[in-house]
Amino acid sequence: MSAASTAEAPAYVAKTKAGRITDFVDERVGGSGILREFGRKVFPDHWSFMFGEVALYSFVILLLSGTFLTFFFDPSMAETHYDGSFTGLQNVEMSVAYSSSLDISFDVRGGLFMRQVHHWAALLFVASIAVHMLRVFFTGAFRKPRELNWVVGGVLLILAMAAGFTGYSLPDDLLSGNGLRIIDGVIKSIPVIGTYISFFLFGGEFPGTVIIGRLYMLHILLVPALILLMIVLHLFMVVVHKHTQYPGPGRNDGNVVGYPLGPVYAAKAGGFFFIVFGVIALMAAFFTINPIWNYGPYDPSPVSAGTQPDWYIGFVDGALRLMPGVIGDFHFEYVIFGYVLTLNVLLPALVPAGILFTVMFMYPWIERWITKDNREHHVLDRPRNAPTRTAIGMAGFTWYCVMWAAAGSDLIATHFNVSLNDVTYWLRALFFIGPVLAFIVTKRVALALQRKDREIALHGRETGRIVRLPHGEFIEVHAPLDEYKRYKLVGFESPAPLPAVPNEHGIVTRKEKRRAALSKLFFEDRVAPATPAELEAAHGHHGPHEAVEAADEQRSLTH
Amino acid sequence: MKALSQKRRHPLAAIALLLMGLLVTGGLYAVATTMNQAKASTTNFTEQDTEEGGKLFAANCATCHGMGAGGTQDGPSLVGVGAASVDFQVGTGRMPMQMNGPQAQEKPVQFNEEQTRQLAAYVASLGPGPSIPEAGLLDEKGNAAEGGELFRVNCAMCHNAAAAGGALTRGKYAPPLAGVSGQHIYEAMATGPQNMPVFNDANISPEGKRDIITYLKQIENNGSPGGADLGALGPVAEGLFVWIAGLGVIIAFTIWLTSRTS
Structure with a gap:
């Protein structure tokens, strides 16, 4: 019966050749069904919802520009003498990695531009993730059912920082080597196992001859793969949960008011990709980033003034700078059974970051526990309508910013004509007082x-x-x-x-x-x-x- | 040889040995230090220069440095600092000092070239000290790559790898080096003004100094190959730029993109 009816139904034949090809594909992959499902997904429109998109597009740009760079970069730490077009380093002894980074900058057509695209996109990638997370936090978008997606987002932030740091170290210039040296010091300050980890990572005593190759593999293989996986999870959950919306007439926890993905929203999002690409390309074309030729090849002896990590690692560097070596007669370094315990490195390097990330990851559960609120929330809070949450967020943000500013303490001193010591003392005080003040002021406001x-x-x-x-x-x-x-x-x-x-x-x-x-x-x-x-x-x-x-x-x- | 070995237990042998040792170390020391010793002024100052310089000094500098440049509580003695020191300090406007502070600030130059020369002549006449470098060392035709290496090893920790300057403790600082003349850079290395250490000729040879000047002038004149250098201050300037300019422009676009709906 059914066989007969299918046979009798007039088969649909598209009029044009393109239509017939489309129909052929659609019958096999079911594209129209997918399009019907996703094309009707409604997204609310608000400028603050677009930072996640910025991060995604930056990541795409990072993949594209990064692939270009891998064509020319050689992660070898073998010694060579530079023989390229940059006269300022002619015949200077350096690693092949640094030499090939210089070649990308000066001898590969479009290489410097691509390097700058890659680096600016990396800075924008982490910055947009950070702003996106601030938006999610302050509007309460992490509440049920989105707690797990908040955690995935947090993991993405850490992975983005890892990707950034492994990439920052690759050119093997003086600046990146100084950064690696600090990481090495932090690893070595971990009690008992620190030195073993350091020797394992660097294949012997710092700097060794293997670290660049290892970081390269992490940078181009493992970390991006994990980021990609997390992005898939993140977006999958966005689709499952649907998008949140700001409160407004006709909006409630049972609906989403906005525009369907197709066609308007898809066109906007597609256009927005090119806007982000354009902004990054303009920055790369007109503004230098990481001028490795200024820093020279890595050599463990010189440390340049103004040595800082990229902005996203800055808060850890700042915490290290704020930590006093001794307070009066109180020392932070102990020798226990022949092992040196260096608390003045270990504490600032790990504790503030540990507290920030722990509280960040746990916050959805903390708030759920306090409020006993087990309902689903799809309508966002205006930050003022959740005064204590906003105040907690601002306290954390202030704490982060104090450490962040401390990473630039030398530049604050030179540019505002103040004493470096005073900057450090003030920031040390603000490290403790700042979050409290921010909490009180924000709540009152x-x-x-x-x-x-x-x-x-x-x-x-x-x-x-x-x-x-x-x-x-x-x-x-x-x-x-x-x-x-x-x-x-x-x-x-x-x-x-x-x-x-x-x-x-x-x-x-x-x-x-x-x-x-x-x-x-x-x-x-x-x-x-x-x-x-x-x-x-x-x-x-x-x-x-x-x-x-x-x-x-x-x-x-x-x- | 035998006669010598027989006399080795002579009562005076120990004294002779001591004398010999002292002579050798003293002689070696004398040879070694002449490398560091500032050469007497090679610039030809006339008698009149010195005389005029003395007058200028008495009128403008003696308040702090004392009559005869012997130093007072307010200023150090200038005997033996040499013409190079005067040319640097006065030629960059650091002296006469505007006010007491962590270090002398650079400011508009107070004396013209002629007067600076006369002051230098006067101070050089007080005692031997580093002299104003010869033009041959300032021709910026040294080896820039080697200069760069020397710069990174000796100078970058205070002045920054791109010579953009940096902070020192308690309000002191290493100034940016762009726009500083080769002569002043050389003199600064030779005399160690403010908080800068002295890089004498044994430490960095005159040719090395010439290379450093060549390198500094090269990065100054070549500009930044990658576009505007954002002050060459490194990742802090870059981070500030991406947060303010980069994200700022993108936020403007997001507002534009979402402005025509709901």
Whole structure:
């Protein structure tokens, strides 16, 4: 029966040759089904949603420009004498790796441009990942169901830093060698196993003759493969979870308001790739990056002033610079059973980065535990509407920035005509005080903005028009908001602190008490959104403002 | 030989040996230090130069350095610093010093060439010291590659590998070297102004100094092959640029791309 019906159905034959070929392919790979599914995926439109895209496009550019560079780069540490067109290093003894990097810069057509494209794209890659993660954090996009994707994103950040650092070391110039030497020092400061790891990594005593080749393999094979894998996972989860959206009229946790991928969004995204490519190409064409010819070949003896890592490793370098060698008579270096424990290298190199990444990875679970919020969230928070989270984020960001600034302490000293020692002392103080100040200030600012929102929602926008009433009173006319704008100001949740509750045995556990204390810290100070009744009261009768304001005082439980 | 070995237990043998040893070490030391010793001024200063320089010195420098340049609490003695030191310090405007501080700041030059020469003549007349280098050492025709190596080993730790300058402790700094004349670079190496160490002729030979000047002038004149050098300050400038300019332009584009919807 079915066989007969298929035989009788008139077979579809496309009119044009192109159509017939398309039909042939489609019948075999089911492209139209995929296109129907993905082409209808809706993406909300907001500029802050595009940093992940920037990172993705930078990565594509990195793959393309990197492939070009592999054609000409030779990761050998064999000794040679430079014999290329750059006269400043003529006949200088150097490694083949450095010599081939110089050849890429001066003797390969378009080589310098490609090197600069690669390096600028790398800086932009990590920067866009960082901004993307800040956006995700401050808008609460990491909440259920996206916790795992947040972790994948964090892994991508670490991998991007690893890719950057392995690449930074490849040209074997003085700057990159100094960077490697610091890494070697940090590895060696790890108790007991440090020296073994260092000798394993460098194939003997630093610098040895194998490290560039090994880093090259990591840089072009392992790390990019892992990044690619993580990107696939990341995007897969984006498709599964659908995209988040900012709060607005008609938007809720059950829908996505935006434009379908095809055709408009796909065209925009495709165009955006070329914009990112264009920006990177312009930077590469007009601005020098990593002028390896200035630094000369690596030699363990000289260390140039202004030796810094690329920006994304800067915070670790800064932490190292901030660490005092001794405090008064207190030393940080001990000899235990013949092993040297160098805390003044180990602590700054590993602890701040460890704390930052641990808190970053765990934050979705920490917040879920405190709020007991197990619902799915697809509508984002405006940062001001989650004051404590925003404050925590700013505290972490400030801490990072203090360490980051410390990596440029010498340049701050020379460019602002201040003493290098004073810069270090100030940054040391800010290392401890900065996050606390940032937390307090950010929380107050967020709460103040919420109060302002509430005020505008209830009483409208100040027009600056002063009217004198017949009996002599002056009032300022407030223009009411339209409903769409008002929704943005009132449509958010403001959770109250959750007190500790006993478990099934009727016991309030110590852990639950801690959770309740944290919940209090999070939500004790809060500004409730204006309720419909309050709005009604405010807009129903324009005369007695006082009654509403008195109600405000009561309802907005602040302090 | 036999006579000598027989006398080896002579009471005076130890003294003779000691004397001989002292003579040899002293002689070797004298030979070694003449390499480091500043040569007497080769520039021909006239009697009149010295005389005029003395007057200028008394009017402008003696307040701190003392009459006769013997030094006071406010300024060091200048006996034996040589003409090169005066030419550098006065020729770059560092002296007369604007104010006390971690180090003398460069500022607009206060004396014209003639006056600087006269001051140099006066100070050179007080005692032998490094002289103003001959033109042959400043012709910028040395070996730039070797100069670069010398620069990286001896100078880059303070002045930065691209000679962009760097910070020292407590407000002191190594200035950028772009725009500094070869003569002043040479004099700075020979005399060690401010916090700079002296690189004497045994440390870096005059030819080595010539190579360094050649290298510095080459990187200054060749410009940056890769485009604008962002101050040649390394990764910090690059990071700042990518965050502000790179991301800034991209954010502008993202706002533009999403401005015509919803």
